[in-house]
Amino acid sequence: MLPLAGVRVVDLTWIIAGPTATRFLADFGASVYKIEHEQAVDPIRLGRPLAGERPTLNNSGFFNYMNRNKRSVLLNARHPRGMELLRRLIAVSDVVIENFSAGTLASWGLDYAGLRALREDIVYCSISGFGHTGRDREHTTWGPTAQALSGLTFTSGLPGKPPAGWGYSFMDHTAGYSAAIAILAALWHRARTGEGQHLDLSQVEAGAVLNGPAVLDRTVNGRSWRRAGMPPGNRAWEPAVAPHNTYPCAGEDRWIAIAVMSDAEWEALARVMGEPQWARGERFATNAARLANEDALDERIAAWTAPRGDYALMAELQAAGVRAAVCQKPGDRVEHDPQLAARGWWRTLPHAELGDARHDGVAPRLSDTPGELRAGAPLIGADTRAVLSETLGLDEAELDECEAAGVFM
Amino acid sequence: MSGPLAGLRVVELCDELGQYAGKLLADMGADAVKLEPPEGSAARRVGPFVDDEPGPNRSLSFWYHNANKRSVALDLEGSEADRERARALIARADVFLEAGPPGRAAALGLEREALAAANPRLVHCALTPFGQDGPWAHYAVSDLVALAAGGPMCMNGYDAADAPGAPPIHGKGDQAYNTAAHYAVMGILTALFAREATGAGQFIDCAMHEALSSTTEVGLPHWLYAGRNVIRQTGRHAALFRTEPWIHRARDGLDALVYNVGRDNESWGRLKAWMQSRGFGANFDEARFDDPVARQGGRGGAEAGEIMAEVARFVAAHDAEEVYRGAQACGLPWGVVRAPDETLDDAHLHDRGHFVPVTGEGLEGSALMPGAPCVFGATPWELRRPAPKPGEHTEEVLAEW
Numbered sequence: 001m002l003p004l005a006g007v008r009v010v011d012l013t014w015i016i017a018g019p020t021a022t023r024f025l026a027d028f029g030a031s032v033y034k035i036e037h038e039q040a041v042d043p044i045r046l047g048r049p050l051a052g053e054r055p056t057l058n059n060s061g062f063f064n065y066m067n068r069n070k071r072s073v074l075l076n077a078r079h080p081r082g083m084e085l086l087r088r089l090i091a092v093s094d095v096v097i098e099n100f101s102a103g104t105l106a107s108w109g110l111d112y113a114g115l116r117a118l119r120e121d122i123v124y125c126s127i128s129g130f131g132h133t134g135r136d137r138e139h140t141t142w143g144p145t146a147q148a149l150s151g152l153t154f155t156s157g158l159p160g161k162p163p164a165g166w167g168y169s170f171m172d173h174t175a176g177y178s179a180a181i182a183i184l185a186a187l188w189h190r191a192r193t194g195e196g197q198h199l200d201l202s203q204v205e206a207g208a209v210l211n212g213p214a215v216l217d218r219t220v221n222g223r224s225w226r227r228a229g230m231p232p233g234n235r236a237w238e239p240a241v242a243p244h245n246t247y248p249c250a251g252e253d254r255w256i257a258i259a260v261m262s263d264a265e266w267e268a269l270a271r272v273m274g275e276p277q278w279a280r281g282e283r284f285a286t287n288a289a290r291l292a293n294e295d296a297l298d299e300r301i302a303a304w305t306a307p308r309g310d311y312a313l314m315a316e317l318q319a320a321g322v323r324a325a326v327c328q329k330p331g332d333r334v335e336h337d338p339q340l341a342a343r344g345w346w347r348t349l350p351h352a353e354l355g356d357a358r359h360d361g362v363a364p365r366l367s368d369t370p371g372e373l374r375a376g377a378p379l380i381g382a383d384t385r386a387v388l389s390e391t392l393g394l395d396e397a398e399l400d401e402c403e404a405a406g407v408f409m
Numbered sequence: 410m411s412g413p414l415a416g417l418r419v420v421e422l423c424d425e426l427g428q429y430a431g432k433l434l435a436d437m438g439a440d441a442v443k444l445e446p447p448e449g450s451a452a453r454r455v456g457p458f459v460d461d462e463p464g465p466n467r468s469l470s471f472w473y474h475n476a477n478k479r480s481v482a483l484d485l486e487g488s489e490a491d492r493e494r495a496r497a498l499i500a501r502a503d504v505f506l507e508a509g510p511p512g513r514a515a516a517l518g519l520e521r522e523a524l525a526a527a528n529p530r531l532v533h534c535a536l537t538p539f540g541q542d543g544p545w546a547h548y549a550v551s552d553l554v555a556l557a558a559g560g561p562m563c564m565n566g567y568d569a570a571d572a573p574g575a576p577p578i579h580g581k582g583d584q585a586y587n588t589a590a591h592y593a594v595m596g597i598l599t600a601l602f603a604r605e606a607t608g609a610g611q612f613i614d615c616a617m618h619e620a621l622s623s624t625t626e627v628g629l630p631h632w633l634y635a636g637r638n639v640i641r642q643t644g645r646h647a648a649l650f651r652t653e654p655w656i657h658r659a660r661d662g663l664d665a666l667v668y669n670v671g672r673d674n675e676s677w678g679r680l681k682a683w684m685q686s687r688g689f690g691a692n693f694d695e696a697r698f699d700d701p702v703a704r705q706g707g708r709g710g711a712e713a714g715e716i717m718a719e720v721a722r723f724v725a726a727h728d729a730e731e732v733y734r735g736a737q738a739c740g741l742p743w744g745v746v747r748a749p750d751e752t753l754d755d756a757h758l759h760d761r762g763h764f765v766p767v768t769g770e771g772l773e774g775s776a777l778m779p780g781a782p783c784v785f786g787a788t789p790w791e792l793r794r795p796a797p798k799p800g801e802h803t804e805e806v807l808a809e810w
Contacts, residue, residue: 003603016626028599047627048649049635061634062627112786129742131784134760139737141744144645144655148666151749153644156565156580162656163664163746164578167565167647168626177591182783184598185437189413189788191605197787205763209779211582211749212473216767217457218750219776220469225748234553234579238456238470244553246562246576255576257557259550323549325558327577330632330639333560333622339545345619358633360623364534364596364615369603 002029003369007187008093008391010035010086011070014042016143016169017127017203018099019066020176021183025095026069027362027371033093033387034070035086036380037077038409045380051354058379059353067377068349068359073388074381074408077108082407088392091118094190095183099127102137112198121196123186125179131202141203143169150207151214154225158233171207178206213238235294242290243269246327247302249310255327256310258301258317263287268320273304311336334358351376384408412438413788417601418810419504420444420495421478422519424451425552425583426617427508427536428474430590434504434597435477436781436790442502442806443478444495446486449799459771466770466798473778475796476767481807482800485517492518494807500527501810503610504597508536511546521612531610532600536593540616550617555585559621564628566641568651577641582749588624589617644746653706653713656746657721663729664746667720667736671704671713679739689723690716753777765792 007030011022019042026032036042046055047062073089076082087110090096096115098105105111105126115122126132129141144165147153153165182199190196208215217223225231234257236244243266246255260266263286270279278284278300283293290297305313310326317324326332333340340346344361351357354376362371385408388394394402402408415438421431422444435441443450449465452474459467481498483491496519499505505524507514514535515521524531535541538550545558556562556579567575596613604610622629628647631637639647644656645668655668671677681698684690693716698704703712724732729745736743752758761784766775781790 001606003599003606005606007602024595049631049637051634062630065630065633130757131761133784134757136737136757140740140742142669142742144666144668145742145744148744148746149752149755151747151752152580152582152584153666153746154748155582156578158567158572158575158578161567161572161575161643162658163644164565164567164575164580164641165644165656166561166580167641167645168561168628169646170561170580170584170624170626173624173626174588174591177588177595178782181433181591181594181598182785184595184602185413186785186788188417188598188601192416195787197785200784200786201782202761202784205758205761205779205784206782208749208752208758208763209782210584210587212779213457213470214582214749215753215764216469216473216776216778218753219778220459220772221457221461223457224750226751230748231581234576236553237581239454240456244551246553246557246579248576255557257554257562257579259553261551318545318548321549323551323554325548325550325554327557327563328560329563330560330625330628331636332563333629334632337558339539339543339618340622342543343540343616343619345622354634360629361619363619363623364592364613365540366596366600366603366611366613368607368609368611369600371599 001369002372003366004028004030007031007095009033009095009097010090010093012096012098012100012105013127014099015044016066016172017175018097018179020173021097021179022070023066023068024180025183032070033089034067034072034378035075036072038074038380041380056353061354061357064351064354064357064377065359069374070378071383071387072378072380074384076407076409079405079407081402081405083108085388085392085402085407087118090115090122092391093119094187095123095125097125097127097179097183101140102128102130102132116196121190121194123183123190123196123199125183125199125201127175127179127201127203129203131205132200143172146171146175146203146207149204151211152207155211155231157231159229159231171203174210175201175203175206240291241287242294243297243301245298247305249305249313250307251310254310256305256313257325257327259323261323265322266290269317269322272317272320272322347373349373349376352379381408411788411791412436413785414439417504418502419506420499420502421506422514423506423508423536425455426586427506427590427593428452429587430536430593431478431506432474433590433594438788441478442498442802443475443480443797444485445480445482445799447482447484447800459769462771464770472767472769472796477793478797479802479806480797480800481803495519496524496527498806498810499524499531502528503530503532503601505531505533506536506593506597507534510549511535511537511541525610525612529609530604532597532604532613533610534593534597534613534615536589536615536617538616539618541614552583552585553579555617555621559585559618560625560628561621564625564639564641564647568643571643585617585621589615589620592620653717657724659724659729659732660726661728665724665729665732666744666746667724669742670716670720671701673701676740677701677704680736680741683735683739684723687723690719767792768795
């Protein structure tokens with residue numbers, strides 16, 4: 001049996017942050033009901049990559065990736081019977097999760113008090129940019145906004161250059177993980193005490209907690225990260241060690257990351273390099289010396305790596321005890337990564353419009369009750385009748401009536 | 410104790426990798442005990458330090474990641490009696506969280522099978538770089554190396570115009586370790602639910618590599634479903650084709666995040682009015698700017714380029730904070746690129762009590778650090794104790810548990 005079997009989640013989320021949280025819950029067996037409305041679909045349903053040229057609502061690979069194992073329920077909340085069914089579904093569920101702007105759900109009468117009136121011990125998780133309290137609660141974010149305001153974007157870049165940032169919505173993933181953790185912890189508390197609660201997750205705060213030591217460096221030492229030489233690119237911040245960088249390899253845009261954390265690891269690297277004369281001198285004998293001469297050090301290592309093949313070099317360095325890895329692109333991970341392949345990470349699930357569609361596996365791996373890939377992402381509205389019948393006991397006549405009245409759209 | 414996990418007993422054997430998972434559990438109320446060698450965890454040697462003076466109790470990184478935990482010092486390498494003490498603690502725990510290469514805990518006398526036999530209800534989470542098995546299982550990593558292998562790094566970097574030939578870039582703050590920790594905690598809590606149903610604990614093989622490989626957003630779907638790699642771009646999403654820049658330098662030298670311009674008519678109308686009130690975008694009233702498709706970078710024609718050029722001029726003439734707040738008032742999700750410590754200057758975060766005061770060696774009074782990643786209504790986040798000294802609670806915990 002899956003560990004979260006029996007947990008019912010009314011999923012009002014869309015795009016990435018919320019669906020990341022419910023993807024994890026669904027992988028481990030929660031019944032996740034994705035409530036959808038054809039007039040305001042999850043934009044990811046239209047998101048590339050698509051099978052074919054034009055979006056059909058059901059042919060997005062990105063949507064399939066984010067929403068496997070979930071069920072889709074079409075419910076028009078602007079129709080009185082649609083709202084009534086949503087409220088009844090909440091009343092028989094354990095979790096409500098949404099990532100609207102602060103105040104949206106309240107405008108439907110479904111703030112925490114409203115939800116509690118339907119189900120006393122509900123666990124309500126709201127994911128918003130800034131949280132539901134505080135002076136800026138009405139500001140809106142997408143992942144990049146949260147990354148910029150929380151300090152994450154700033155930490156990623158070469159000194160003297162504009163911020164490189166994360167290149168994707170890292171904080172959508174991370175807000176989703178934080179929400180999943182909060183929901184599981186709240187369900188644990190509820191199982192012990194019978195008490196539900198509101199989990200007010202701010203994407204900016206979920207990002208701000210990821211750089212605690214940098215904040216303490218200012219509050220204790222008075223030192224800001226905004227200073228010359230920061231951010232330090234791929235060189236180390238703390239602990240300060242060298243060499244610690246990315247180096248070019250043979251081929252176009254191929255890179256290897258090497259991190260030497262001790263003198264013993266430096267000696268191991270020097271052995272792999274064939275003990276060149278330059279590596280033996282005092283300039284590079286200690287970590288302090290290597291840091292002081294980091295430009296020269298990186299230049300020489302780069303000259304050594306540049307003609308070499310990345311995966312072979314990674315294997316050679318690792319065999320010698322040097323921390324090193326190819327900077328893997330998505331295609332590298334899927335087609336070449338021997339570790340992911342050996343662990344059976346890539347899976348296939350059939351999908352009506354995408355065919356045999358590939359997915360990543362379920363992490364982490366639980367020995368006795370592992371997560372499962374049961375079904376690809378649902379076609380829009382595919383489960384409306386089944387879910388309302390299973391959860392609320394609606395019969396065929398009632399379902400037909402709702403359908404005719406435009407409740408399922 | 411008031412957190413949602415109050416009453417849950419956790420034994421943690423982690424250094425830089427894994428300590429954030431222990432922190433998340435401890436911060437939610439678990440009784441988390443950190444096993445350390447007598448000289449203290451290696452994580453105590455990671456800076457920055459109070460007044461830049463290293464010392465086992467002066468690492469700010471250690472403070473942050475280990476507040477709310479208790480420390481039990483045991484010589485697992487050298488003392489069979491201490492190994493027995495560790496086994497006795499784990500026998501009374503709900504969760505054993507260990508991190509490092511596979512087999513590290515077993516080599517210290519903490520074998521998986523023996524622990525499970527002594528405590529069948531134990532949830533044993535082993536956080537490793539690459540997992541328990543496979544050709545890379547014993548490969549060593551740092552945060553940089555893990556982010557490189559796992560994929561996030563290849564999503565971010567530079568346009569050639571900004572930094573020709575630049576490599577993928579390593580975002581700082583041990584985010585590989587943090588992501589792995591999130592997966593460890595999700596797995597631990599899930600396994601606790603399984604235990605509710607079956608009465609049995611289990612083993613969790615939590616690979617940082619797999620956690621990271623599921624944390625690269627649209628990069629993976631573009632390969633899985635279309636066989637294409639995205640390209641890195643300065644300060645914005647990696648994509649199949651170059652898109653318009655999102656980050657622009659403001660008058661005060663700070664960077665503003667400027668995107669989603671013109672997607673909908675409502676925010677466009679407000680942005681236009683705001684810019685025109687400051688003497689910018691005089692020609693935006695021309696009918697050719699009325700079509701949302703024409704206004705969007707990468708989709709439309711000349712209009713999108715014209716708009717972004719004018720927006721960049723507008724940003725350059727204003728302070729970044731003013732750009733951020735003004736755009737938010739227009740309904741646009743713009744922001745300011747803040748250094749991590751500049752979150753301290755954001756009044757909104759103080760409104761929400763985001764920062765909490767912590768104490769420690771060498772510090773007079775207290776200093777603020779970030780608190781809760783999520784505000785729990787009924788079981789609030791709480792800083793109950795500062796990070797422990799090595800072995801500070803050895804006697805106390807051995808007697809209590």
